[in-house]
Amino acid sequence: MRAWLTCLLAIVWREALRFITQRERFIAALVRPLMWLVVFAAGFRAALGLSIIPPYETYITYEVYIVPGLCGMIQLFNGMQSSLSLVYDREMGSMRLLLTSPLPRWWLLFSKLVAGTMISILQVYTFLAAAAATGIVLPWSGYFLVLPALIVSGLMLGALGLMLSSTIDRLENFAGVMNFVIFPMFFLSTALYPLWKMAESSPILHDICAVNPFTHAVELIRFALYGQVNWWALGWTVLAFAIFMAGALRGYDPSRGMIRGKAAAGS
Amino acid sequence: MNGLAVSHLSFGYGAKRALDDVSFSVAPGRFCALLGPNGAGKSTLFALLTRLFLPGDGRIEIAGIDLAANPRAALARIGVVFQQPTLDLDLTVWRNLAYYAALHGISGRAARSRIEAALDRLGMRERSGEKARDLNGGHRRRMEIARALIHGPALLLLDEPTVGLDVAARMSITAHVHALCRDEGITALWATHLVDEVEADDALVVLHRGRIVADGTMGEVRGGLPDLASAFASLTREAA
Numbered sequence: 001m002r003a004w005l006t007c008l009l010a011i012v013w014r015e016a017l018r019f020i021t022q023r024e025r026f027i028a029a030l031v032r033p034l035m036w037l038v039v040f041a042a043g044f045r046a047a048l049g050l051s052i053i054p055p056y057e058t059y060i061t062y063e064v065y066i067v068p069g070l071c072g073m074i075q076l077f078n079g080m081q082s083s084l085s086l087v088y089d090r091e092m093g094s095m096r097l098l099l100t101s102p103l104p105r106w107w108l109l110f111s112k113l114v115a116g117t118m119i120s121i122l123q124v125y126t127f128l129a130a131a132a133a134t135g136i137v138l139p140w141s142g143y144f145l146v147l148p149a150l151i152v153s154g155l156m157l158g159a160l161g162l163m164l165s166s167t168i169d170r171l172e173n174f175a176g177v178m179n180f181v182i183f184p185m186f187f188l189s190t191a192l193y194p195l196w197k198m199a200e201s202s203p204i205l206h207d208i209c210a211v212n213p214f215t216h217a218v219e220l221i222r223f224a225l226y227g228q229v230n231w232w233a234l235g236w237t238v239l240a241f242a243i244f245m246a247g248a249l250r251g252y253d254p255s256r257g258m259i260r261g262k263a264a265a266g267s
Numbered sequence: 268m269n270g271l272a273v274s275h276l277s278f279g280y281g282a283k284r285a286l287d288d289v290s291f292s293v294a295p296g297r298f299c300a301l302l303g304p305n306g307a308g309k310s311t312l313f314a315l316l317t318r319l320f321l322p323g324d325g326r327i328e329i330a331g332i333d334l335a336a337n338p339r340a341a342l343a344r345i346g347v348v349f350q351q352p353t354l355d356l357d358l359t360v361w362r363n364l365a366y367y368a369a370l371h372g373i374s375g376r377a378a379r380s381r382i383e384a385a386l387d388r389l390g391m392r393e394r395s396g397e398k399a400r401d402l403n404g405g406h407r408r409r410m411e412i413a414r415a416l417i418h419g420p421a422l423l424l425l426d427e428p429t430v431g432l433d434v435a436a437r438m439s440i441t442a443h444v445h446a447l448c449r450d451e452g453i454t455a456l457w458a459t460h461l462v463d464e465v466e467a468d469d470a471l472v473v474l475h476r477g478r479i480v481a482d483g484t485m486g487e488v489r490g491g492l493p494d495l496a497s498a499f500a501s502l503t504r505e506a507a
Contacts, residue, residue: 002374003372006372006373006374007369007370007372009369010365010366010369010370010374011369011370013366014355014362017357017362018357018358094353094355096317096347096349096351096353097349097353097370098370099317100318100319100342100347101342101370101371102339102340102343102371102372103339103372108370254318254319254320
């Protein structure tokens with residue numbers, strides 16, 4: 001068991017060191033949601049009227065509404081960034097090194113996932129601090145209570161990235177992931193507008209939003225920030241995590257995985 | 268017990284057969300060169316030996332341990348140097364070695380002493396704080412070999428480890444691995460397509476188009492031909 005923990009800590013530490021040395025990545029991770037918060041929210045504040053919906057107990061500004069969605073956005077992008085780094089690692093051979101460790105493969109992949117989640121949480125808290133500096137202060141207890149929600153949502157979105165990384169054979173193909181995964185997941189969710197707003201414009205889009213795992217990750221974060229547990233969102237997020245993790249394990253399974261085919265060209 | 272035993276190994280990518288009924292063994296402490304032209308199936312064989320892929324048919328034993336039946340114990344006895352460099356260039360030499368030790372569950376004092384021993388073997392202790400990026404190609408490769416030995420493997424797998432190195436670095440690394448076999452009893456499987464990396468008393472397996480076309484000592488494989496290059500050219504031409 002000690003060997004497993006040693007391995008987990010080493011993978012987390014390596015990811016943290018890589019993240020710290022990649023200053024541009026940290027800045028990009030912070031600037032993106034801040035731009036949305038300052039520019040996008042200012043523009044849409046007047047256009048979008050928000051009614052009082054749980055977990056809010058009073059009228060809120062649009063900036064306050066989108067903070068949980070932007071926390072989710074950070075984790076979504078981080079999950080995809082980790083996925084990108086896995087594809088890069090595989091091309092460069094580091095992933096091979098990891099997978100030849102004698103520890104169980106599921107544990108190695110889970111350790112990678114934990115490492116990515118930790119990085120995403122670090123980014124979210126930096127963003128929340130920056131948001132507070134611009135005057136968007138949330139309930140103080142929420143800053144602590146949101147941590148478990150961020151762990152669950154980070155693991156789910158990281159597992160999605162892990163699963164996708166096993167299907168992408170080249171870095172160049174990553175643009176497709178941006179177009180067909182990240183943007184639909186983000187825009188077809190409650191990150192930018194509540195579900196009832198979407199229902200007003202299109203019942204079909206509302207239904208898509210309602211089953212989008214990212215919606216539930218955002219709602220989990222939103223309720224946690226106000227000291228509440230959204231059990232429905234938690235259930236959905238955990239279920240999505242289980243499905244994505246199973247897909248990732250299948251993708252990296254040496255007997256069935258998609259990595260088999262990818263090596264063919266180079267062998 | 269052999270350092271490595273491969274029997275009736277086959278593998279395909281869909282309809283394309285990459286390895287076809289491959290069998291050979293390497294005695295403990297021997298340096299075995301796996302010689303084959305590009306596309307012979309060397310990298311596929313290495314992927315199977317390191318369990319990145321699972322074979323369709325056949326059996327692999329690492330130091331007497333069946334890889335399929337007991338993968339974790341078998342992988343713990345293997346050290347691998349991949350064809351592509353796998354160092355984290357932005358991390359220091361020490362961190363790279365510590366990371367690898369941790370992947371094998373080695374930490375604390377045990378990791379420290381093994382890393383120090385590895386650096387001493389390379390004569391690089393004073394450079395342990397430098398980033399891997401600052402090392403030249405030869406030093407990086409030597410460091411990868413030292414890293415692969417940190418957990419005390421019985422079998423060292425090297426997939427074309429001298430690709431991209433100058434002649435002096437190639438000779439130095441080849442001599443280093445031969446010395447490891449001779450002095451420390453490590454079994455080495457060294458994949459290459461360069462015949463000058465094979466020494467006279469090395470074991471030699473020639474792979475071509477997924478099949479073993481020669482297996483013996485260098486002298487046996489060479490036969491009556493003047494040098495190994497001629498024998499290699501003849502073997503890969505005849506089988507083509």
